[in-house]
Amino acid sequence: MSEVPEELKIKQKFPNWYDWIEPIKQEDIKPGFASYIALPKQVNSEFFKMPFGDVERDVFSEDWKLPENWKEILLDAFKETLEKNRAFKVFMDICVRCGACADKCHYYIGTGDPKNMPVMRAETIRTVYRYYFTKAGRIFGKWAGARPLDENVIKEWYYYLFQCSLCRRCSLFCPYGIDTAEVAWWGRRMLSRIGLNQRFMCISIEASSRTGNHLGLYAGGMAGSIEQGLSELKDITGFELHTYINKPGADVLFVAPSADYFATPHWYVMLGYLLLFNELEERYGITVTWSTYASEGGNFGTFHSYEAAQLLNSKIYKEAERLGVKFIIGGECGHMWRDKHQFINTMNNLPKNPEWKKFWDDPDLGQLSDKLKGINLGEFISGEHGWIHVLELVAALIRHKKIDIDPSRNDHWVATYHDPCNVARGMGMLEEPRYVLRNVMNKFYDMPEHCIREKTYCCGAGGGILAEELMELRMRGVMPRMMALRYVVKKFGVNIMLTPCAIDKAQFPVAVEYWKIPVEIGGPMEMVGNALVLTSFGEKPEDRKYDLRGTPIRGEE
Amino acid sequence: MSDALYVFYILPYVAFAIFVVGTIYRVINWARSAVPLKIPTTAGQQPTFKFIKRTWLDKIDSPSNKWWAFVRMLFEVFLFRSLFRNTRYYIEKGGKNVDARWLWLFAVLFHYSLLIIVLRHLRFFTNPVPNFVKTIEYLDGVLGVAIVPPLLMTGVIALIALAFLWGRRILLAKERCISLPSDHLILFFMAVILVSGLLMRYIVKIDLTYVKMFALSIVKFTPPSPEVLANLHPLFLVHFTFVCITIAYIPFSKVMHFAGIWFSPTRNMPNDNRMRRHVNPWDPNPEVPILAREGITVAGVTYKSKKLDWETYYEMYKDQLDEIAEKNYTLKAEEF
Incomplete structure (x- = not known):
């Protein structure tokens, strides 16, 4: 945590298209925002073997040791992606750059970096698409918003595609349903074909495959x-x-x-x-x-x-x-x-x-x-x-009424509920957790309407961003959620935020400490466990003296 | 000289041919790509146990079958449902979300005005003019009857909305940043068309007799007489040329969003993943995962991962797994 400054500053500068179409350079890749590249032991493992995974690469060095014919490989992968995924292809073509997605991204809100706007994140790929796969791009080049591949473009892809948590909040607001998660996900797939995999997620992928x-x-x-x-x-x-x-x-x-x-x-x-x-x-x-x-x-x-x-x-x-x-x-x-x-x-x-x-x-x-x-x-x-x-x-x-519940056992908790992005926007389970929470506890309050249910903010660490080296990005990305949380903490005295998401539960304890919000983090099933009366074992509602954290339920007497 | 004017007679056919062929090409091109996964963006309560209430909006935003997904598409295409959620985030106001549905409003005004304007123009291409076109024009002019010729609302609204939509691309830093030349180009085309049209109607008041004869000659496939061509007002020719250019430009531009939205998998697929299995056309029988089956082939080299099936897993961790089996697969509180 020490590497994240006490005070986060957002310095915004909006370049015009003529400038931003030039890719970023090595010196623009900043610690705290750039993911480490996977090591051979993760991506050249027996159980998880990725192309060109046998080379150790450093995201902060000038030379990313791309394979010799990386350009052909990448363009082949690009072509394959267009054929294999209609969503990707349609999203390459139909964006009108209306900007409705821009301030819906928690990373854009938290960093202020224009290239973190969902439209621009996708544009880093679209510009290449136009150059190689559309006639106008080929003929008019930059003026048609097209640019050829070079190593810096790849660095820009890697840098920005791994600053996306695939939360799909932008896709909710996009009038055409353009899903940046889809673009980023398949963009990462292309990068994996030339040996660029993000280390944090590959550690887990390799472990899980073994x-x-x-x-x-x-x-x-x-x-x-x-x-x-x-x-x-x-x-x-x-x-x-x-x-x-x-x-x-x-x-x-x-x-x-x-x-x-x-x-x-x-x-x-x-x-x-x-x-x-x-x-x-x-x-x-x-x-x-x-x-x-x-x-x-x-x-x-x-x-x-x-x-x-x-x-x-x-x-x-x-x-x-x-x-x-x-x-x-x-x-x-x-x-x-x-x-x-x-x-x-x-x-x-x-x-x-x-x-x-x-x-x-x-x-x-x-x-x-x-x-x-x-x-x-x-x-x-x-x-x-x-x-x-x-x-x-x-x-x-x-x-x-198939289980017995004593909601008063949770009376020492005042809870709010954070919808995990994928549960909300990739599944639509919005009401069930609230139904459960209203039944297992007496004090439950929702956060403001613009940041719950399908409009929920990401915790800032999903999609492989839970890495330690991305701490500054994470603390910035979680900011919108923390503001909403602080609001209910002040208004209702909320002392626990419940969320049915493992990544949230790992990110939020760090985040509330950084943002200095006095609340605990937990999951709805913990509250269910507290309130559940084990009737079949002969338990009475008043029998339980301690909750699952070992704190006394009815206060010290 | 007059022969050269026949260019204007040829132009609409060329433009229209490019539009039709280009649009069909684009649509087929999209349709040919596979849809590997069912990935609707669920924007409302999912289909679930009956005791959980779902509002009519939930049914649309989180459609439980193809019919509701179709309704969702209609809402998206005709009412701009997603844009209707638009807000603006103000960091300096402590993360306050301010309603920004003016974008929705002007988008709706712009698109519907254009639609009505296009329909109104049918009066040039038909003889006699169908009643519905007359009705539309009458209703459009109801508010502006005091002016001669009656002021048609849609023309003015479209111009205002256009000014607004272009204005935000020029004046707001964020929107200026994300705008590419092509975004300005199409707005420029629309501006020329709208302004020249309004000038012809209200300021210059050109003679429409020849325009109508010219328009009819196009739909009847009979070349107009040189006299008709010679009497077309230059302002009309500008208007007409830009319309043709725009029509021809559509298949190459972002305007294709009108067709592309129908192909957007986050919107056109129902949220019924748990009811009906979606089959991936390029991986229809995934008995073994791709990485362990054929691997990835890149530049002639195949990278294959070892498959961790139960047997392999058991061999690797035999001792521990046997220990679990000895406990009769039951875990109890540890004895201390």
């Missing part, structure tokens, strides 16, 4: 971690709880982002999951299993390329099939739900086990337990996908 999760956690480590969670729960609740892992024949596979096994405040959310699963098993006989093979819900491949995303999410349906589960519950994570909602069933074949088929013929939870009859997943999910978000499930359980 061990099954981003943290590189081995099976024993993960199991030990969950066991420790169960010990903590024993202290808090007084009950001997258990859970399953890699269990063949379980009803449901549960997949959470791996940060939940270790990091704080993710940890409390994991305790919440464990409480819920124990209650469900004890009361309804539903067995939920974790998996060490499919131990990662998140998918940093979705920040890198289609292929990398597929490499990582291919394990989960396979594991569901091997264990013979009926459906999959997904944990709290942001980009995970872009991947699990929009990508996974396109990138993979579905599980073929008979249990899966049978369940999805009539996806009523009554199949698992008669007492759950009436909760029908078929209202919005089919066997062609098979995932339900844990908060959707909790909302339904609360609605049908």
